[in-house]
Amino acid sequence: MSEQEYYIPHGTYWPIIGSIGVTTLFVGFANQMHGVEWGGSVMGLGMAIVVFMLFGWLGTVVNESVNGMYNKQVGKSFRWGMSWFIFSEVMFFAAFFGALFYARILSVPWLGGADNNMFSGATEALETSKYIWEGFQATWPLINTPGAIGQSGVEFSSGFALVDTWGLPALNTGLLLTSGVTLTYAHHALRKGHRNSLVFWMIATITLGVAFLGFQIAEYGHAYHEGLKLTSGIYGSTFYLLTGFHGFHVTIGVIMLTVILYRIQKGHFDSDNHFAFEGVAWYWHFVDVVWLGLFIFVYWL
């Protein structure tokens, strides 16, 4: 292919399979929410179709790339595609971190009568406790939430104990940071063309990622047992949303690293040409930084 031409695939059926998969997934999900018996299984079927489509479609792209059907122009659009995906990921996490900061720095202190707002107009220090909720204390984490029935009809659990920072969270941070180090060694080995050491460091990175996920599940069990739930007010909600979506991203990262390891075994990359590795490596470093931010802002600052 010349430099000017742009490779365009003809007659691909993967987009329609993707549409069918996503539709099945959401029809199943909606019915599951309504308590329909077949909802769950249809949802599972939809998920299976989506996974089939992803492997099939991306497999086709890999084959086209290996067969030399792409030129620099196509490579450039892959890089831009990856950067827009990353932009959406950054915005996604920015929204959740934003929710955490808003609750912690603005709305909870306001409820406690901070600044000049409707709750602090009078001379009484804690007006909220008088008008809205007797004995309200604006603390972070907001430990005691009203014992009221929430909108969803679920009673708020309250009075949970916080998880110990020195325990699993610190261990998990260590694990994830170590995986960042091993990935950097893998990256270095790839650039130098040291195949065996590349495979070794990739396996180490994947193992550390899986260990992280295992401990994260253990920590959830512990926190849940202590009474910290999604319904435990603003702290529980932000804690599970942020760490939960982060764990989901680690899962995706582990899957992608495994695919990259498979492609390394197949000999798809060389020291100058390994964009797929670069994309996944950046993603892993990003997920690592998100965790470091979570660890510091949730547990320390």
Next chain:
Amino acid sequence: MGYLVIAIIVVILFSLGSALIGMVKGGKEGSDKMFKSLRLRISLSVFLFVLLMFSSYMGWIEPNTTMLPTQ
């Protein structure tokens, strides 16, 4: 101490962003930029983690682990 931690986080974010620019650029030059930025970012992250653990051990900072009485 808090400001130092935030300053290091900002530098980490910058090096991650610089790695992204290197990745989009591609080629030998972009690949070098990406690798060096990622190496800087992981080094700083490990340093920050060790700093936090050490500061806590020395009692310079306190984690958010006030165990409040459960009801």
